[in-house]
Amino acid sequence: MDSVRAVVPGHVTAFFSPEPALDPALAGARGGGTALSHGVEMQARRVANGAGGLWLNGHRTTITAVSGVLDALDVPDVRLEARTRLPLGAGFGVSGAAALGTALTVGALSETAWSRRSLVAIAHVADVEAESGLGDVVAQAHGGVPLRLEPGAPPHAQLESIETPPRQLEYLSRGALSTAAVLGGDTRALETAGRRALAAVRATPTVEELMAAGARFGAQAGLVSPALEEIIATVTETGGIATMAMLGETVVALDTGLSDAGYEAVGCEIDPVGARLIHTEGDFAHSPDG
Numbered sequence: 001m002d003s004v005r006a007v008v009p010g011h012v013t014a015f016f017s018p019e020p021a022l023d024p025a026l027a028g029a030r031g032g033g034t035a036l037s038h039g040v041e042m043q044a045r046r047v048a049n050g051a052g053g054l055w056l057n058g059h060r061t062t063i064t065a066v067s068g069v070l071d072a073l074d075v076p077d078v079r080l081e082a083r084t085r086l087p088l089g090a091g092f093g094v095s096g097a098a099a100l101g102t103a104l105t106v107g108a109l110s111e112t113a114w115s116r117r118s119l120v121a122i123a124h125v126a127d128v129e130a131e132s133g134l135g136d137v138v139a140q141a142h143g144g145v146p147l148r149l150e151p152g153a154p155p156h157a158q159l160e161s162i163e164t165p166p167r168q169l170e171y172l173s174r175g176a177l178s179t180a181a182v183l184g185g186d187t188r189a190l191e192t193a194g195r196r197a198l199a200a201v202r203a204t205p206t207v208e209e210l211m212a213a214g215a216r217f218g219a220q221a222g223l224v225s226p227a228l229e230e231i232i233a234t235v236t237e238t239g240g241i242a243t244m245a246m247l248g249e250t251v252v253a254l255d256t257g258l259s260d261a262g263y264e265a266v267g268c269e270i271d272p273v274g275a276r277l278i279h280t281e282g283d284f285a286h287s288p289d290g
Contacts, residue, residue: 033139049077068125069123073112090248097275171252
């Protein structure tokens with residue numbers, strides 16, 4: 001096998017409580033969110049003569065979490081080509097998706113018989129060490145609407161699902177936030193709000209309650225900017241349910257809540273399956289510089 005592809009859903013966190021640990025396999029966050037049908041498609045193929053590297057949407061780049069996965073798997077001479085319509089740093093878990101897509105595809109190319117659980121753990125550790133995510137990877141591997149009850153990589157992570165029929169979402173992104181910067185300050189209010197939100201959603205396990213708990217969490221933790229606060233309030237006033245995507249200047253709404261409120265939003269769906277290898281013919285279009 002010389003080429004492998006994977007699809008990894010994006011992930012928006014509605015609320016979370018960070019759980020640091022010296023061992024990145026134990027670190028992470030409790031919380032809840034949704035996997036998105038918009039995500040990252042990753043192709044890995046064998047190359048020769050040092051022609052490897054990462055291309056994102058046709059441009060050569062580096063993503064720290066991807067580099068961490070490649071170091072852990074130690075598979076030389078691999079070219080990675082990723083495609084996504086999601087913005088980086090805006091609360092969609094793109095770094096985690098790229099790390100997990102790398103782990104699944106490069107792991108499949110490796111001569112080592114990696115288990116899926118091991119590959120998910122490698123991607124989680126890389127995302128935590130890169131300070132780009134605390135729980136996106138395990139949620140993206142799971143799909144659907146997962147609640148993260150215990151932090152860390154498999155087998156330490158514990159998740160349970162909110163059962164839901166196919167559901168549309170909309171999102172509107174205004175820019176990026178630094179995960180490391182937010183978590184580098186006093187997180188006590190955030191931790192308290194996150195625990196309260198998780199308890200509320202476990203008591204009423206619906207997508208509607210998850211989104212409503214996320215909106216309360218963002219306000220209580222002081223994470224919502226005035227611009228996002230206005231958008232969420234407008235969606236609520238028109239009968240919709242919306243929350244901030246943690247951590248990004250992004251609002252996510254159920255169904256057509258953003259459009260109904262008069263905003264130009266992007267529509268997608270909840271991804272029910274999670275990260276998976278796919279079998280398609282042909283390669284991505286090669287970038288001009290590679």
